[in-house]
Amino acid sequence: MTADVIAVSEVTPERFQPLQERGQRAVFCGLTSIIWLHRKIQDAFFLVVGSRTCAHLIQSAAGVMIFAEPRFGTAVLGDRDLAGMADCHDELDRVVAQVLARRPELKSIFLVGSCPSEVIKLDLDNAAGRLGREYEGQVRFVSFSGSGIETTFTQGEDNCLASLASDLPEDTTSEERLLVVGTVPDIVEDQFRRLFSQLGIEHVDFFPGSQSTDLPAVGGNTKLLLAQPFLGETLRALEGRGATLLPAPFPLGAEGSEAWFRAAANAYGVTVEKQQAVLQPPLQRAKAALGKYHSELSGKSFSMLPDSQLEIPLARFLARECGMTPKEVGTPYFDARVMAEEVPLLPSGVDWVEGQDLDPALDRVRATRPDLTVCGLGIANPLEAEGLRTKWSIELLFTPIQGFEQAGDLAELFARPLRRERALEVGSWS
């Protein structure tokens, strides 16, 4: 018997058909994912093969250069490489040796493709294979593309995990395994593990984990739960290894977290009583935490510019659990499969946009003047200067926001700019 299903919104859009927009985009490229991936996978180095722009992007997007010697870097292509005066593969071998001489403790090196390396068709898969043989038994080499011509922002993680998927060991046991897919902060991982364990779900792996040498096994008995909404390629790669997706909304907010855990619990045949016993206490805590924000957020309107792929589940959370009114919600691309359980929960009367054309999109924000605009770092201050409140979106990737215990923190991220407006008696804010 199944547990409570989420009451599907009475105003469920019949068909979810976002407006397609083409034009200037204002999103990071997939290289940006390295900023959180390298914090999560602690024995790996991310070596971008690209240009000075790539190096500058990562250090600028990271905000501050807080890590004296980071576990990421760029092999910057020069004129000599492009003119064919230097053999790119020899050069790459030399740079890799340089990295390993500095950091002999590294267990994995990710060779990350960029726009220039894609355009000159530098074969990093081949390079990873060659280097993998050379450093056999010491260092694993994996390649993926984070290039802007192929990926936006969070798709870098998708490509990284998809490319690791083929390296996962084959599960030869007959036990059921649960694989939670997508980078979540350690504190969230620990909370999730405790709840799974209380539900009696065993053999739970998180992908990626903190050690690249400790890869989870995958096979026909593996069930997948997506913790992040941008992992379409990874999903397909894992399905190719025999794993099955447990359809669920994403664990954002009380409602999303409950549905996410129930999807796993139902698949594992956990009784309703046990589900109630385990999930009710954190669910009630999350609802209580959210309740505190209701008066601040309820009735406020918001728009989202396309950025991280988190837009759709976040819009669902803000509309259903915080009482906010979405005006326009943009997302870089729409993956119907990944979003299948989110779409029925979305409110109607929203202008959904897939893709971007920056100037007209900004004009629409200026015309509708939402109470809050969720957007990238480059756009936030200009909108503030026009008297619009903003929430910069990259924080949604760097802050623990998933799960019951973070539901209140997630609401806080949106409430703070509004509270600040009420607090300040200076400046142009009306």
Added chain:
Amino acid sequence: MELTLWTYEGPPHVGAIRVAASMRGVHLVLHAPQGDTYADLLFTMIERDGKRPPVTYTTFQARDLGASTAEKFLNTLQAAYDHHKPSLLLVADSCTAELLQDQPGTLAETAGLPVPVVPLEMAAYSRKENWGASETFYHLVRAVLSAQRNAEEKPRDDGSSNRRRTVNLLGPTKLGFRCRDDIQEIQRLLQSVGIGVNVVAPLDADIHDISRIPEADANVCLYPEVALTTCTWLERNFGQPVIRTVPLGFGATQDFLAELAGVLQVDISAEAVADCRLPWYSRSVDSTYLTGKRVFVFGDGMHAMTCARVAQQEMGFEVVGLGTYSREMAREVRAVAKELGIEALITDDHMVVEQAVSELRPELVLGTQMERHIAKRLGIGCAVISTPAHVQDYPARFSPQMGVEGANVLFDTWVHPLIMGLEEHLLHMFRDDFEFNDHAAPSHLSHGEGTLMAVEDTNVVALEGVHWEDGAEKELKKIPFFVRGKAKRNTERYAEEHGLTAIDIETLYEAKAHYSR
């Protein structure tokens, strides 16, 4: 291929964006893939700009590669013109677009837009940000003035006339180091000596301002990394002399005024700099403790050279290291270093800089955001003097580096990370006191922000092959900590040079006598 962990400069097209963003009515169309739009946040987050930089990116994707990227460029160009209606368009490739060879400059020139279009070649695989800014400024000025170049040159008066002399202030840009405040300070200084400012560019200039550049009597090359190419071209084509002294520091400000007086043939009173407090603050007895403080200086070429002079001549420090990441300025920086009796460090690899800092063990680092991190890691005080800089180096208060007030700001900013003079004496006097000793951090620095002691004391291990005997080591600890490191180094050097393998108390005092001046 070159392994880069952190980079001092962005790619050249970021320099082009800096010039466009500094000006009014100028728009840049950049042929670039998505992702390159990150450059917006440099302006809106680091400098807290209230508007997006005036740049439209084509943001082509893989599916556009091939014939359609050129078409995408033309569509973007037209849309950008229609939406922003600039009075001049700059057109450039980012690194990826350079590989596609769509020739956006040629495409744009044939697009029939009713405003001037200036194509830029950014050489992304060999050049960097400051070069890109310099090229952009040069091509823009040249494009605007080329129509006027052959026009009748305005006769300039000789020195006997009472006509008010004017200069242009060239080179300040967005994301430069304290440009906004430097310009304000230099304008005030020039006004006080009766010299007018004709045009400031690129910062806050429009195309009309650019067209008026030739009306000034001379060009002040305030930021040579950005303006020298343009100033040289203006000198050759419009006969405008270049004022090359950058007025950063008290002495340099005096020299700057002297150069102006000579070039413009006007009298400038020494009173103009009389209210600068740096000279007196530096002579005040409390500043005696600054004498010979070992300082490491690194930054862009101009800031590194000018700050080295201030450090040595105006603060009484000893400059033990000087370097720059601006390869374009390497020759000049080498010459300044040579005068200081040291060898310049020309590198854009921050790991090499870190190595140099840890070997030289300075007591103060004057550098960029990178050196701030290096110094913090090594427990050395640091002041930021140059880009790349972070948001805290774009302060709300007026905080110039140049001119009279700039010299005052330098004094305050550089002294702050050091232990105060009196505090240092007290620390010495009470060094054996259980709670007030030489392991205590100066009161104005929080824990972990570090002191030089951390560096000195972690270095109890002697040079290879030289052994400190117990007695000598105890004696060494009695030496005030602020000279202890130097005493230790000198003693070890003395021991090494005299073939000694063990250092006893005798060796310590023989070395002291040997090195005393």
